[in-house]
Amino acid sequence: MSAATSLQPAVADPPTLKALYQAHLDDVWRVLERLGVPPAHLEDAVQETFIIAHRQLPTFRGEGTARAWLVGIAVRVAKDARRHHARKSSWESLDAHADVAAPGTPDEAAMHRQALRKVMRLLERLPSEQRELLVLVELEGLTAPEVAEATSVPLNTVYSRLRAARARFEELLEGTDPGAPR
Protein backbone atom coordinates (compact mmCIF):
# COMPACT_ATOMS: atom_id res chain seq x y z
CA MET A 1 0.00 0.00 0.00
CA SER A 2 1.44 3.30 -0.98
CA ALA A 3 1.58 6.27 1.28
CA ALA A 4 -0.76 8.13 -0.98
CA THR A 5 -3.29 5.38 -0.84
CA SER A 6 -3.08 5.11 2.91
CA LEU A 7 -3.74 8.76 3.27
CA GLN A 8 -6.84 8.94 1.22
CA PRO A 9 -10.02 9.72 3.05
CA ALA A 10 -11.98 6.57 3.63
CA VAL A 11 -15.21 8.27 2.69
CA ALA A 12 -15.40 9.87 -0.70
CA ASP A 13 -18.40 12.04 0.02
CA PRO A 14 -18.82 12.72 3.69
CA PRO A 15 -21.99 14.51 4.63
CA THR A 16 -21.78 18.26 4.81
CA LEU A 17 -22.25 20.08 8.05
CA LYS A 18 -25.24 21.79 6.55
CA ALA A 19 -26.87 18.46 5.82
CA LEU A 20 -26.08 17.16 9.27
CA TYR A 21 -27.41 20.31 10.87
CA GLN A 22 -30.64 20.24 8.95
CA ALA A 23 -31.21 16.56 9.52
CA HIS A 24 -30.14 16.23 13.12
CA LEU A 25 -30.45 19.56 14.90
CA ASP A 26 -33.52 18.42 16.77
CA ASP A 27 -31.93 15.08 17.60
CA VAL A 28 -28.85 16.76 19.04
CA TRP A 29 -30.97 19.23 20.98
CA ARG A 30 -33.12 16.48 22.45
CA VAL A 31 -30.19 14.21 23.32
CA LEU A 32 -28.36 17.01 25.07
CA GLU A 33 -31.48 17.86 27.01
CA ARG A 34 -32.10 14.27 27.96
CA LEU A 35 -28.51 13.91 29.04
CA GLY A 36 -29.04 16.64 31.58
CA VAL A 37 -27.74 19.79 29.93
CA PRO A 38 -29.70 22.61 31.61
CA PRO A 39 -32.09 24.56 29.38
CA ALA A 40 -30.06 27.73 29.69
CA HIS A 41 -27.07 25.93 28.21
CA LEU A 42 -28.70 23.91 25.48
CA GLU A 43 -28.03 26.37 22.71
CA ASP A 44 -24.38 26.59 23.60
CA ALA A 45 -24.11 22.82 23.87
CA VAL A 46 -25.71 22.37 20.45
CA GLN A 47 -23.30 24.88 18.99
CA GLU A 48 -20.37 23.09 20.56
CA THR A 49 -21.56 19.79 19.19
CA PHE A 50 -21.82 21.04 15.63
CA ILE A 51 -18.58 23.00 15.80
CA ILE A 52 -16.76 19.88 16.94
CA ALA A 53 -18.57 17.91 14.25
CA HIS A 54 -17.43 20.44 11.67
CA ARG A 55 -13.84 20.01 12.76
CA GLN A 56 -14.04 16.25 12.87
CA LEU A 57 -16.19 15.79 9.82
CA PRO A 58 -13.35 14.77 7.51
CA THR A 59 -12.65 11.88 9.84
CA PHE A 60 -16.19 10.57 9.69
CA ARG A 61 -15.87 7.32 7.80
CA GLY A 62 -19.51 6.57 7.47
CA GLU A 63 -19.21 3.18 9.09
CA GLY A 64 -22.01 4.01 11.47
CA THR A 65 -24.87 6.40 11.03
CA ALA A 66 -24.25 10.11 10.98
CA ARG A 67 -26.80 10.46 13.74
CA ALA A 68 -24.92 8.05 16.00
CA TRP A 69 -21.67 9.86 15.24
CA LEU A 70 -23.21 13.19 16.15
CA VAL A 71 -24.77 11.73 19.26
CA GLY A 72 -21.34 10.51 20.31
CA ILE A 73 -20.05 14.06 20.11
CA ALA A 74 -23.13 15.32 21.93
CA VAL A 75 -22.55 12.81 24.73
CA ARG A 76 -19.09 14.21 25.32
CA VAL A 77 -20.30 17.78 25.14
CA ALA A 78 -23.06 16.96 27.61
CA LYS A 79 -20.58 15.40 30.01
CA ASP A 80 -18.50 18.50 29.82
CA ALA A 81 -21.49 20.77 30.33
CA ARG A 82 -22.73 18.78 33.29
CA ARG A 83 -19.36 19.06 34.96
CA HIS A 84 -19.74 22.81 34.87
CA HIS A 85 -23.23 23.20 36.20
CA ALA A 86 -24.97 22.46 39.41
CA ARG A 87 -26.82 19.19 39.51
CA LYS A 88 -29.98 21.07 40.37
CA SER A 89 -30.00 22.65 36.96
CA SER A 90 -30.60 19.39 35.20
CA TRP A 91 -33.88 18.96 37.04
CA GLU A 92 -35.19 22.06 35.34
CA SER A 93 -34.27 20.43 32.07
CA LEU A 94 -36.03 17.20 32.89
CA ASP A 95 -39.25 18.89 33.86
CA ALA A 96 -39.19 21.20 30.87
CA HIS A 97 -38.53 18.23 28.66
CA ALA A 98 -41.66 16.45 29.78
CA ASP A 99 -43.79 19.53 29.34
CA VAL A 100 -43.80 19.38 25.56
CA ALA A 101 -46.94 18.34 23.74
CA ALA A 102 -47.46 14.64 23.32
CA PRO A 103 -49.67 12.90 20.77
CA GLY A 104 -52.92 11.15 21.61
CA THR A 105 -55.92 12.14 23.61
CA PRO A 106 -55.36 14.62 26.45
CA ASP A 107 -55.42 11.78 28.94
CA GLU A 108 -52.95 9.72 26.96
CA ALA A 109 -50.73 12.70 26.43
CA ALA A 110 -50.77 13.44 30.13
CA MET A 111 -49.93 9.86 30.94
CA HIS A 112 -47.05 9.85 28.45
CA ARG A 113 -45.67 13.07 29.87
CA GLN A 114 -45.95 11.69 33.36
CA ALA A 115 -44.13 8.56 32.26
CA LEU A 116 -41.33 10.56 30.71
CA ARG A 117 -41.05 12.71 33.79
CA LYS A 118 -40.83 9.61 35.94
CA VAL A 119 -38.27 8.01 33.67
CA MET A 120 -36.11 11.09 33.72
CA ARG A 121 -36.29 11.41 37.48
CA LEU A 122 -35.27 7.79 37.92
CA LEU A 123 -32.49 8.17 35.39
CA GLU A 124 -31.22 11.10 37.37
CA ARG A 125 -30.57 8.71 40.24
CA LEU A 126 -28.38 6.45 38.13
CA PRO A 127 -24.67 6.90 37.63
CA SER A 128 -24.08 9.09 34.61
CA GLU A 129 -22.69 6.20 32.59
CA GLN A 130 -25.84 4.15 33.06
CA ARG A 131 -28.09 7.15 32.54
CA GLU A 132 -26.40 7.91 29.23
CA LEU A 133 -26.81 4.35 28.08
CA LEU A 134 -30.52 4.21 28.86
CA VAL A 135 -31.14 7.58 27.26
CA LEU A 136 -29.34 6.56 24.10
CA VAL A 137 -30.81 3.07 23.82
CA GLU A 138 -34.22 3.22 25.45
CA LEU A 139 -35.25 6.78 24.60
CA GLU A 140 -33.23 7.63 21.51
CA GLY A 141 -33.42 4.19 19.97
CA LEU A 142 -29.74 3.73 19.24
CA THR A 143 -28.55 0.16 18.91
CA ALA A 144 -25.82 -1.19 21.13
CA PRO A 145 -23.32 -1.24 18.23
CA GLU A 146 -24.18 2.39 17.50
CA VAL A 147 -23.61 3.30 21.13
CA ALA A 148 -20.30 1.43 21.08
CA GLU A 149 -19.26 3.39 18.02
CA ALA A 150 -20.49 6.68 19.37
CA THR A 151 -18.87 6.36 22.76
CA SER A 152 -15.76 4.38 21.81
CA VAL A 153 -16.67 1.70 24.29
CA PRO A 154 -16.29 -2.00 23.38
CA LEU A 155 -19.55 -3.57 22.27
CA ASN A 156 -19.45 -6.26 24.94
CA THR A 157 -18.93 -3.58 27.55
CA VAL A 158 -21.92 -1.70 26.22
CA TYR A 159 -24.03 -4.82 26.54
CA SER A 160 -22.89 -5.55 30.07
CA ARG A 161 -23.35 -1.95 31.15
CA LEU A 162 -26.75 -1.86 29.55
CA ARG A 163 -27.76 -4.97 31.41
CA ALA A 164 -26.60 -3.44 34.68
CA ALA A 165 -28.30 -0.14 33.91
CA ARG A 166 -31.61 -1.82 33.18
CA ALA A 167 -31.37 -3.87 36.34
CA ARG A 168 -30.62 -0.80 38.41
CA PHE A 169 -33.44 1.13 36.78
CA GLU A 170 -35.86 -1.69 37.57
CA GLU A 171 -34.71 -1.71 41.18
CA LEU A 172 -35.35 2.00 41.44
CA LEU A 173 -38.69 1.66 39.73
CA GLU A 174 -39.80 -1.11 42.08
CA GLY A 175 -38.98 1.17 44.96
CA THR A 176 -41.36 3.85 43.75
CA ASP A 177 -45.05 4.20 44.42
CA PRO A 178 -47.23 1.48 42.88
CA GLY A 179 -49.51 4.05 41.32
CA ALA A 180 -46.90 4.95 38.79
CA PRO A 181 -47.63 4.31 35.11
CA ARG A 182 -47.38 0.68 34.22
Place this chain on the structure above:
Amino acid sequence: MSFTSSRARALFEAARQVPGSAPTAAQRAAMHSAIASATSATAASVAVGSASAGLGAKALIGVVVAAIAGTGAVVALRTPEPVAAPAPVVIAAAPALPVESVVEPATAPPEVVAPPRAPMRKRPVEVTQPTAEDAPVASPAPPVDDVRRQIDQLSAATAALDRHHFDEARALADAYLHEFPAGAVTVEARLVLVLAACGRGDEAAARAELAKLPPSVWRHPAARRLNGSCVGESK
Protein backbone atom coordinates in the same frame (compact mmCIF):
# COMPACT_ATOMS: atom_id res chain seq x y z
CA MET B 1 -32.26 -8.00 25.33
CA SER B 2 -34.58 -5.70 27.15
CA PHE B 3 -35.99 -4.96 30.56
CA THR B 4 -37.13 -7.99 32.45
CA SER B 5 -39.79 -5.93 34.15
CA SER B 6 -42.91 -5.28 32.12
CA ARG B 7 -43.45 -2.18 34.21
CA ALA B 8 -40.14 -0.71 33.13
CA ARG B 9 -40.81 -1.60 29.51
CA ALA B 10 -44.23 0.02 29.65
CA LEU B 11 -42.83 3.10 31.30
CA PHE B 12 -40.22 3.63 28.62
CA GLU B 13 -42.70 2.85 25.92
CA ALA B 14 -44.98 5.57 27.23
CA ALA B 15 -42.10 7.97 27.68
CA ARG B 16 -41.01 7.48 24.10
CA GLN B 17 -44.39 8.73 22.93
CA VAL B 18 -43.47 12.22 24.04
CA PRO B 19 -41.60 13.92 21.25
CA GLY B 20 -38.55 15.70 22.46
CA SER B 21 -38.60 19.41 22.83
CA ALA B 22 -37.15 21.34 19.94
CA PRO B 23 -35.47 24.71 19.65
CA THR B 24 -37.62 27.68 18.84
CA ALA B 25 -37.17 29.61 15.63
CA ALA B 26 -35.25 32.27 17.51
CA GLN B 27 -33.00 29.67 19.07
CA ARG B 28 -32.43 28.05 15.69
CA ALA B 29 -31.51 31.39 14.22
CA ALA B 30 -29.13 32.18 17.06
CA MET B 31 -27.45 28.80 16.85
CA HIS B 32 -27.25 28.97 13.10
CA SER B 33 -25.58 32.34 13.30
CA ALA B 34 -23.08 31.24 15.92
CA ILE B 35 -22.19 27.98 14.19
CA ALA B 36 -21.81 29.66 10.82
CA SER B 37 -19.54 32.25 12.38
CA ALA B 38 -17.44 29.71 14.21
CA THR B 39 -17.07 27.41 11.23
CA SER B 40 -16.22 30.34 8.99
CA ALA B 41 -13.45 31.30 11.38
CA THR B 42 -12.19 27.75 11.33
CA ALA B 43 -12.10 27.64 7.56
CA ALA B 44 -10.24 30.91 7.46
CA SER B 45 -7.69 29.52 9.85
CA VAL B 46 -7.18 26.47 7.71
CA ALA B 47 -6.88 28.54 4.58
CA VAL B 48 -4.20 30.75 6.06
CA GLY B 49 -2.35 27.79 7.45
CA SER B 50 -2.38 25.82 4.26
CA ALA B 51 -1.20 28.82 2.32
CA SER B 52 1.70 29.34 4.67
CA ALA B 53 2.62 25.72 4.33
CA GLY B 54 2.62 25.97 0.57
CA LEU B 55 -0.17 23.48 0.23
CA GLY B 56 -3.52 23.90 -1.42
CA ALA B 57 -6.71 22.77 0.14
CA LYS B 58 -6.73 19.50 -1.78
CA ALA B 59 -3.15 18.82 -0.87
CA LEU B 60 -3.96 19.56 2.69
CA ILE B 61 -6.74 17.04 2.62
CA GLY B 62 -4.55 14.52 0.88
CA VAL B 63 -1.66 14.84 3.28
CA VAL B 64 -3.31 15.69 6.52
CA VAL B 65 -6.71 14.17 5.78
CA ALA B 66 -8.14 15.16 9.10
CA ALA B 67 -7.90 14.99 12.81
CA ILE B 68 -5.06 12.71 13.69
CA ALA B 69 -5.42 10.62 10.61
CA GLY B 70 -2.30 11.57 8.68
CA THR B 71 0.89 11.76 10.62
CA GLY B 72 0.83 8.26 12.03
CA ALA B 73 0.87 6.82 8.56
CA VAL B 74 3.46 9.31 7.45
CA VAL B 75 5.68 8.44 10.35
CA ALA B 76 5.38 4.75 9.80
CA LEU B 77 5.88 4.92 6.07
CA ARG B 78 8.72 7.39 6.23
CA THR B 79 7.27 9.30 3.34
CA PRO B 80 9.96 11.51 1.83
CA GLU B 81 7.48 14.25 1.11
CA PRO B 82 7.74 17.31 3.32
CA VAL B 83 4.76 16.23 5.30
CA ALA B 84 6.17 18.03 8.28
CA ALA B 85 4.90 21.20 6.72
CA PRO B 86 2.84 22.94 9.35
CA ALA B 87 -0.78 22.03 9.33
CA PRO B 88 -2.07 24.68 11.67
CA VAL B 89 -5.40 23.30 12.64
CA VAL B 90 -5.29 19.65 11.83
CA ILE B 91 -8.55 18.72 13.39
CA ALA B 92 -10.20 21.47 11.44
CA ALA B 93 -9.16 20.21 8.06
CA ALA B 94 -12.50 20.68 6.41
CA PRO B 95 -11.86 23.27 3.76
CA ALA B 96 -14.18 21.59 1.31
CA LEU B 97 -17.20 22.50 3.38
CA PRO B 98 -19.39 25.23 1.99
CA VAL B 99 -18.62 27.43 4.91
CA GLU B 100 -20.58 30.45 3.80
CA SER B 101 -23.73 28.41 3.85
CA VAL B 102 -22.75 25.72 6.23
CA VAL B 103 -25.96 25.72 8.15
CA GLU B 104 -29.22 27.00 7.04
CA PRO B 105 -32.10 25.62 9.02
CA ALA B 106 -35.34 25.69 7.15
CA THR B 107 -37.00 27.68 9.86
CA ALA B 108 -34.30 30.28 10.19
CA PRO B 109 -35.27 33.71 8.94
CA PRO B 110 -33.30 34.87 5.89
CA GLU B 111 -31.56 37.65 7.72
CA VAL B 112 -29.58 35.26 9.84
CA VAL B 113 -28.02 33.46 6.90
CA ALA B 114 -25.31 36.06 6.66
CA PRO B 115 -24.75 37.23 10.20
CA PRO B 116 -23.17 40.65 10.48
CA ARG B 117 -20.83 39.64 13.24
CA ALA B 118 -18.92 36.53 14.14
CA PRO B 119 -18.62 36.21 17.90
CA MET B 120 -19.83 33.12 19.66
CA ARG B 121 -22.75 33.62 21.93
CA LYS B 122 -21.78 34.15 25.48
CA ARG B 123 -23.38 32.19 28.23
CA PRO B 124 -25.80 34.09 30.45
CA VAL B 125 -24.10 35.14 33.61
CA GLU B 126 -26.86 34.03 35.90
CA VAL B 127 -26.49 30.37 35.10
CA THR B 128 -23.12 30.23 36.79
CA GLN B 129 -24.31 31.74 39.99
CA PRO B 130 -23.10 29.53 42.80
CA THR B 131 -25.61 27.69 44.88
CA ALA B 132 -25.22 26.76 48.51
CA GLU B 133 -23.95 23.38 47.34
CA ASP B 134 -21.18 24.61 45.17
CA ALA B 135 -20.33 27.87 46.86
CA PRO B 136 -16.79 26.82 47.79
CA VAL B 137 -16.06 25.81 44.23
CA ALA B 138 -14.54 28.33 41.91
CA SER B 139 -16.80 29.55 39.14
CA PRO B 140 -16.34 27.27 36.14
CA ALA B 141 -15.30 28.56 32.78
CA PRO B 142 -18.13 28.89 30.27
CA PRO B 143 -18.43 25.65 28.33
CA VAL B 144 -18.29 27.27 24.90
CA ASP B 145 -15.02 28.92 25.67
CA ASP B 146 -13.95 25.81 27.48
CA VAL B 147 -14.54 23.50 24.55
CA ARG B 148 -12.93 25.94 22.18
CA ARG B 149 -9.92 26.03 24.44
CA GLN B 150 -9.85 22.25 24.45
CA ILE B 151 -9.95 22.19 20.69
CA ASP B 152 -7.21 24.78 20.52
CA GLN B 153 -5.07 22.67 22.81
CA LEU B 154 -5.64 19.56 20.76
CA SER B 155 -4.95 21.53 17.60
CA ALA B 156 -1.63 22.63 19.01
CA ALA B 157 -0.77 19.05 19.88
CA THR B 158 -1.70 17.70 16.46
CA ALA B 159 0.12 20.55 14.77
CA ALA B 160 3.24 19.65 16.72
CA LEU B 161 2.69 16.04 15.68
CA ASP B 162 2.55 17.06 12.07
CA ARG B 163 5.74 19.04 12.43
CA HIS B 164 7.29 15.86 13.84
CA HIS B 165 7.87 17.66 17.11
CA PHE B 166 6.89 14.56 18.98
CA ASP B 167 8.06 15.59 22.42
CA GLU B 168 6.13 18.82 22.10
CA ALA B 169 3.06 16.94 20.88
CA ARG B 170 3.27 14.60 23.83
CA ALA B 171 3.68 17.46 26.28
CA LEU B 172 0.72 19.32 24.84
CA ALA B 173 -1.49 16.25 24.81
CA ASP B 174 -0.41 15.38 28.35
CA ALA B 175 -1.21 18.91 29.47
CA TYR B 176 -4.62 18.70 27.85
CA LEU B 177 -5.44 15.36 29.48
CA HIS B 178 -4.25 16.64 32.82
CA GLU B 179 -6.51 19.66 32.58
CA PHE B 180 -9.44 17.89 30.97
CA PRO B 181 -9.40 14.26 32.07
CA ALA B 182 -12.94 13.83 30.74
CA GLY B 183 -12.80 16.45 28.05
CA ALA B 184 -14.52 16.67 24.71
CA VAL B 185 -11.53 15.41 22.72
CA THR B 186 -9.88 13.09 25.22
CA VAL B 187 -9.71 10.14 22.86
CA GLU B 188 -8.09 12.30 20.21
CA ALA B 189 -5.53 13.54 22.71
CA ARG B 190 -4.68 9.99 23.70
CA LEU B 191 -4.28 9.12 20.05
CA VAL B 192 -1.79 11.97 19.77
CA LEU B 193 0.17 10.37 22.60
CA VAL B 194 0.21 7.05 20.76
CA LEU B 195 1.33 8.61 17.51
CA ALA B 196 3.89 10.83 19.20
CA ALA B 197 5.42 7.78 20.84
CA CYS B 198 5.53 6.05 17.45
CA GLY B 199 7.17 9.14 16.03
CA ARG B 200 9.85 8.95 18.68
CA GLY B 201 10.41 5.33 17.75
CA ASP B 202 9.22 4.21 21.15
CA GLU B 203 6.84 1.45 20.21
CA ALA B 204 6.59 0.17 23.77
CA ALA B 205 5.41 3.55 24.98
CA ALA B 206 2.99 3.77 22.07
CA ARG B 207 1.51 0.41 22.95
CA ALA B 208 1.30 1.42 26.59
CA GLU B 209 -0.64 4.52 25.60
CA LEU B 210 -2.80 2.50 23.27
CA ALA B 211 -3.61 0.12 26.10
CA LYS B 212 -5.24 3.00 27.93
CA LEU B 213 -7.80 3.26 25.17
CA PRO B 214 -10.67 0.83 24.69
CA PRO B 215 -10.28 -1.70 21.89
CA SER B 216 -13.05 0.09 20.06
CA VAL B 217 -10.70 2.98 19.49
CA TRP B 218 -9.91 1.32 16.18
CA ARG B 219 -13.38 2.28 15.09
CA HIS B 220 -13.02 5.85 16.27
CA PRO B 221 -13.19 8.33 13.42
CA ALA B 222 -9.86 9.84 14.42
CA ALA B 223 -8.06 6.54 14.70
CA ARG B 224 -7.57 5.82 11.03
CA ARG B 225 -3.94 6.77 11.08
CA LEU B 226 -3.27 4.26 13.82
CA ASN B 227 -3.30 1.56 11.20
CA GLY B 228 -0.28 3.07 9.53
CA SER B 229 1.59 3.68 12.73
CA CYS B 230 3.92 1.52 14.77
CA VAL B 231 0.94 0.06 16.63
CA GLY B 232 -1.03 -0.70 13.50
CA GLU B 233 -3.10 -3.84 13.71
CA SER B 234 -1.07 -5.42 10.94
CA LYS B 235 2.13 -4.84 12.88
